[in-house]
Amino acid sequence: MSTSDAPTRGPARRLPYVVAGVLLAVAIVAPLLVPLYARTDPRLYGMPFFYWYQILSVFIEALILWAVYLIVTREDTRRRAAVRDLPPTRSADDATGVTS
Template structure:
């Protein structure tokens, strides 16, 4: 069996990538916050307080660009850490 065929798995099978874990739930929550909060108009529908002359609604939305990038990185790091922990427990990934 070639390596590509060995990596193919069916969704819902024994592949750990499809198993729901607390880490994956936390990642979904983090990403959901980064998507939903900037869409809530009531959180930024005002002019004051100004920052360096910019109205609140401008700098608040720009701030969320960086916050969302940070949340994406944190989510990536959490999933990577979970995968490595799984590989250590099962001995998978040692052929790399």
């Protein structure tokens, strides 16, 4: 054992990462489902659905990522605080196998 292996974060809780993972999966898969949006109607100011929907989905995507950011950083902060209160030991990160 050595101090270069001191844990940088405490053990992870599973739930925040599962929620974040699902949201990220949706954010990756949804824009790739072309049949959902490859249509002309309804038009917006004369612009076919295909175009305005994809530009609009940029904003939806940003909101999803913002939510994921809040979830992940909150858990990250908690894990870091958990290590700072403890003496450095090796156990934490290696044992759980849960990663972000």
